[in-house]
Amino acid sequence: MRAGGPGVLICGYYGFGNLGDEAVLAGMVQALRARLGAVPLFVLSADPAATSAAHGVEALPRGDLPALLRAMRRCRLFLSGGGSLLQDATSARSALYYLGLLRMAQALGLRTMVYAAGLGPLRRPAVRALARRVLERTDAVTVRDADSAALVGALGVRRPPVLTADPAFLLHPAEVPADVASVAGPGALGVAVRPWGSNSFVGPLGEALADFCRRRGARAVVLPFHHRLDLAVSQSVVEACGGTLVTRQFQPPQALALIARLRVVVGLRLHALMFAASAGVPPVGLAYDPKVAALYSDLAVEGSLPLDADAGTVSAAIDRAWEGAEALRPALLAAAARLRARAEVAAEAAARLYATA
DSSP, X not given: OOOOSOEEEEESSOSSOBHHHHHHHHHHHHHHHHHHTTOOEEEEESSHHHHHHHHOSEEEETTOHHHHHHHHHTEXXXXXXXXXXXXXXXXXXXXXXXXXXXXXXXXXXXXXXXXXXXXXXXXXXHHHHHHHHHHHTOSEEEESSHHHHHHHHHHTOSSOOEEOOOGGGXXXXXXXXXXXXXXXXXXXXXXXXXXXXXXXXXXXXXXXXXXXXXXXXXXXXXXXXXXXXXXXXXXXXXXXXXXXXXXXXXXXXXXHHHHHTSSEEEESOHHHHHHHHHTTOOEXXXXXSHHHHHHHHHHTSSOOEETTOOHHHHHHHHHHHHHTHHHHHHHHHHHHHHHHHHHHHHHHHHHHHHHHO
């Protein structure tokens, strides 16, 4: 993409092949384009060529400091997000990286914004202190759920955050390849898992899926959202339940369209559950992370299950979703519409910051 004028630099977990994060970026780009037109959009990426091709942006290597500094000098606004960037669940590295980039942008005189982020957990006192200092200097902090907003307040940040929603809710479905579309349909149950801990959830989940499919004459369609990470655990679930593994890699609009063809979606992947809700398909979530429970709070539907739920509990939850699919559809579509409107709030805030920089 070539355009004149100062640009916008977007920082997130992009270019790693994670369909959920790519959905976040696609929603951001779509919303920013609608408001900023041909303003250059720069994106930090682990795979700049793929990111440029998929999103029509100018991508640069996320670890290339000279390239990053050059891009910052060509921009007037720095966006951190969306997604769960500011967290230290596994190590402090992620939070320090993203906070460091925010602070660098501030030091270079850019307007800065946290864009529709999911924050937390932040358990380390030093990381919490740094987050408070950096967020205090940030021009706008927008968060995708109430739990993240509460964490910003708990950190002691004086300016209250703005509640928005995940940009993935802004996406529109695209056509699904015919060979893949044939495995979905009203008799199909979608499954999207990810590795977590010892993967002890696989046994009960596989047992529940096998029991449900046997009783209902349904078929399980397992969709890896991050091929590099999810393929092995997805194969384990397929072996446990006798389902179909979809190995084709999609762009987010295609995945959204495929999920819309299913009757129920079960799993851990947050954006698979979001896509289901957007399409009016009941999501049965296993809450490996607080962000899954936060989604259900926003949807105002039956809560997610704990990750260690036994097979009987999971099977019963799938039964309720399957039986109530048609009745749940209007409520899910209405909730998705509310979240879509909320997702526009972050884009409006970004456009205002750009215009006043």
